[in-house]
Amino acid sequence: MARTIEVTDLILRDAQQSLLETSMALEDLIPVCEDLDNAGYWSLEVWGGASFDSCIRLLNEDPWERLRTYRKLLPKTKLQMLLRGQNLLAYRNFDDSIVEKFVEKAAQNGIDVFRVFDAFNDVRNLKASLQAVRRIGKHAQGSICYLPSPVHTVAAFVDIAQQIKEVGCDSICIRDVAGLLKPQVAYDLVKGIKQKCGKGTLVNVHTRSTTGVTMVSLMKAVEAGCDMVDTAISSLAFGRGHNPTESFVEMLEGTGYECRLDMERVLRVKHHIATVRPRYRGFLDGHMGVETEIFESQIPASMISSTEIQLKGQDTGHLLQDVLSEIRDVRRDAGYPALDPPADQIIGTQAVFNQLQGKYKVLTSEFADLMLGYYGTPLGEKNAEVLAMASARANKPPISCRAADLLQPEWERRRSEAAVLPGFGGTDEDVLTYAMFPKIAPQFFKTRMEGPKHIGNEPATVDSEQPDANRSGGASASPVTYVVSLNGKEHKVMVAPVKE
Amino acid sequence: MARTIEVTDLILRDAQQSLLETSMALEDLIPVCEDLDNAGYWSLEVWGGASFDSCIRLLNEDPWERLRTYRKLLPKTKLQMLLRGQNLLAYRNFDDSIVEKFVEKAAQNGIDVFRVFDAFNDVRNLKASLQAVRRIGKHAQGSICYLPSPVHTVAAFVDIAQQIKEVGCDSICIRDVAGLLKPQVAYDLVKGIKQKCGKGTLVNVHTRSTTGVTMVSLMKAVEAGCDMVDTAISSLAFGRGHNPTESFVEMLEGTGYECRLDMERVLRVKHHIATVRPRYRGFLDGHMGVETEIFESQIPASMISSTEIQLKGQDTGHLLQDVLSEIRDVRRDAGYPALDPPADQIIGTQAVFNQLQGKYKVLTSEFADLMLGYYGTPLGEKNAEVLAMASARANKPPISCRAADLLQPEWERRRSEAAVLPGFGGTDEDVLTYAMFPKIAPQFFKTRMEGPKHIGNEPATVDSEQPDANRSGGASASPVTYVVSLNGKEHKVMVAPVKE
Structure with missing residues (x-):
């Protein structure tokens, strides 16, 4: 049998x-x-x-x-x-x-x-x-x-x-x-x-x-x-x-x-x-052959591609190998989370900043949170120095509890916010859509009635917003936080003083 | 270890x-x-x-x-x-x-x-x-x-x-x-x-x-x-x-x-x-996915493609499935040789004739030889009726000895034939080239001095000579043998009377 x-x-x-x-x-x-x-x-x-x-x-x-x-x-x-x-x-x-x-x-x-x-x-x-x-x-x-x-x-x-x-x-x-x-x-x-x-x-x-x-x-x-x-x-x-x-x-x-x-x-x-x-x-992803090199880098091929696109958008495509190597270092410093959402984006972005601005000269607030345990606790030991840096710049302590235990229930607040959006359908499903995607849900609610778009047979329309590297790299006396839009996602960035 | x-x-x-x-x-x-x-x-x-x-x-x-x-x-x-x-x-x-x-x-x-x-x-x-x-x-x-x-x-x-x-x-x-x-x-x-x-x-x-x-x-x-x-x-x-x-x-x-x-x-x-x-x-062969259907047909995918090309060249592309099924039948009748050269070409061509002209109405001389053992002896039993037909039409007996035992040494003859060809280099290697490819070697010897051609970056130039199906299908009183050029290779074809 x-x-x-x-x-x-x-x-x-x-x-x-x-x-x-x-x-x-x-x-x-x-x-x-x-x-x-x-x-x-x-x-x-x-x-x-x-x-x-x-x-x-x-x-x-x-x-x-x-x-x-x-x-x-x-x-x-x-x-x-x-x-x-x-x-x-x-x-x-x-x-x-x-x-x-x-x-x-x-x-x-x-x-x-x-x-x-x-x-x-x-x-x-x-x-x-x-x-x-x-x-x-x-x-x-x-x-x-x-x-x-x-x-x-x-x-x-x-x-x-x-x-x-x-x-x-x-x-x-x-x-x-x-x-x-x-x-x-x-x-x-x-x-x-x-x-x-x-x-x-x-x-x-x-x-x-x-x-x-x-x-x-x-x-x-x-x-x-x-x-x-x-x-x-x-x-x-x-x-x-x-x-x-x-x-x-x-x-x-x-x-x-x-x-x-x-x-x-x-x-x-x-x-x-x-x-x-x-x-x-x-x-169509053009990579239809095999990519055994990733056994060496241990970075998912899709992350290598998106990193390459991101760098090329900043005219820094030549830095790809350095950034990939940096991704491995940042992953190690962070205690080896898997390169899966959200850790992949956070680590990838931090690695780019490390290459462009100098190692941990700029910390994204997401990366600081990641180091401090506000996403979750990975299996590996974290780099103590980077951890201390994250705590100092973000001005909050590392945590060891489950991160979500620190969150306040937000259902009612999200429901109220969603309720006033044009096109909001009044359902719990819409509240959830809004809660997960507060930036793009309002626009979607507005246009939803037009029905689904068929985007086939057209060139890819990829959101290619990129951070302004010069701006975020500016030296200032103490950490300054501002918002950088990267690959269509906003990151709060803390800029640390550059020590010459 | x-x-x-x-x-x-x-x-x-x-x-x-x-x-x-x-x-x-x-x-x-x-x-x-x-x-x-x-x-x-x-x-x-x-x-x-x-x-x-x-x-x-x-x-x-x-x-x-x-x-x-x-x-x-x-x-x-x-x-x-x-x-x-x-x-x-x-x-x-x-x-x-x-x-x-x-x-x-x-x-x-x-x-x-x-x-x-x-x-x-x-x-x-x-x-x-x-x-x-x-x-x-x-x-x-x-x-x-x-x-x-x-x-x-x-x-x-x-x-x-x-x-x-x-x-x-x-x-x-x-x-x-x-x-x-x-x-x-x-x-x-x-x-x-x-x-x-x-x-x-x-x-x-x-x-x-x-x-x-x-x-x-x-x-x-x-x-x-x-x-x-x-x-x-x-x-x-x-x-x-x-x-x-x-x-x-x-x-x-x-x-x-x-x-x-x-x-x-x-x-x-x-x-x-x-x-x-x-x-x-x-x-480039465009078939880069997987083709598990061939577990069913047991026909190599490349043979399916070449059959399809051959049929389309004769405006009979719609017969593909029938011809593939016929290939399996002909292979069975022939005692199940592998679909490898030269059996693949011989069986494939015979299957096309069977579909276009009626089952075994036309026998190529190669297929008759194959049935009669002049290429080799496969593992399976042959279809006795088709075997008898092949023997009658080719007017020779089936053999059970090794086919090459019936051949006369041809080295000297091939050497003499090659020797008179323009561009023949006088080497044994050239004689072998000529012996294996007597149709195309003479042309090659002539142009060899021009050196290798790079055929990349140009559309494929595939020899698309096809048999004239109408002509080979003409009814005649007794088997007639003539030459049909198919996919750049000449086949001697015996046409049997069509019984209405």
């Missing part, structure tokens, strides 16, 4: 986020829903990550409405989302009342499976959402953010899994967004988690195809006892995306493991997506 | 044949030779397959000279070629004197490792070349052509390996040009060969990345004891090409197996090839 391996297909969310900047219009995805729903997937990832942001920022589409549409079109299959723990779908901690409200509304609108992660692997940041999910009877999947570091041994990751298990979850995901999970580590991790958390603990493996080794990692994970994997149908696979669903199914033949997918339906989806994909050529 | 897995890189030959129609100019490959030579490969495949044909047909370049250049530029590493057994680098059997002369000259010009295959897996067709290779002290690698069929069980392939071993060879290659070798079969095959032929028998695995599963097959082959694998550096990998060298090396980390490649050098080669590859955009 072959053991069944369950599959979550990413084609409706992460695959297009990884390869097409989440640009795909719902109308191009609707035609594949019937086949997807009947193909026999364990779940379909349809929401979360950057898709919410992308809907309101680029597509003028209500992400809640998109979710409800998927729910209608995919009645048989569990719908899954990716949730950034206490950060929800944004880049800062929210208080528990907002987290709980979000989980409740997401479930009401159609989500069955909540995959929850925290870039710091600080399990306290998963607790509120995992528990909220379980209270309403949905599937709570806690994630390990896999990124190697000197302190991130297999044993350390297994410990994190055990902590997640203790908080309470229905399954555990080994989440490798860089594609750095090599076959032997995949095997050891799954084996270790099964041993420590119990054989019955469901384990999913999520990885990328970027380095060309992770199809083998999936095989080894299966051999070690993994229950579920993530793949994407092949017409939206490879490169910085994922391993192809069809190949995963085929490779298991005769191995004692099998998937129960209806391959005729899967192939129909493949062909439809291959047909519409050229509409999004302008968004 | 990790076991070392040896690597043969295909980037100088098969990788560009699979992805770029062997269009790459030597000048674009010369800059990577020093790094390749010092990277620690077991061997580098540089010659054979279609590269010889391509040199004289497209590049106006002497393939022997190319080989000598590689020998000079790659002094440290074993140079490898792919040899079609008794067919050498052409599409028909040659007598042993020519085979022996070819092996001798190839070795003199620089080849160290001869990988020999026969599409029929008729080991008698490997004997002359393997023994010639061993007589001159070079490495003789006998190949199994892997293509599944009802008769091609793992045990059957293992038997073929044992026969090759008995003929005498230095290693055995499991050669899967379609990418159909699934992980478990790879494991079982290697294990089976090691058990039957002796643990010390060196086994290489050559596969393609086409179906997305074969990196895993390489892992399983390694676990089963395989000694050597074929890969291609990633800037010329994937699609209908091969698995990336860098990923193969990385995936072994911690598994108890390792490669001893200098990755800095490998990455330099990667970057150079990535730089010149765009010059050949016009030749």
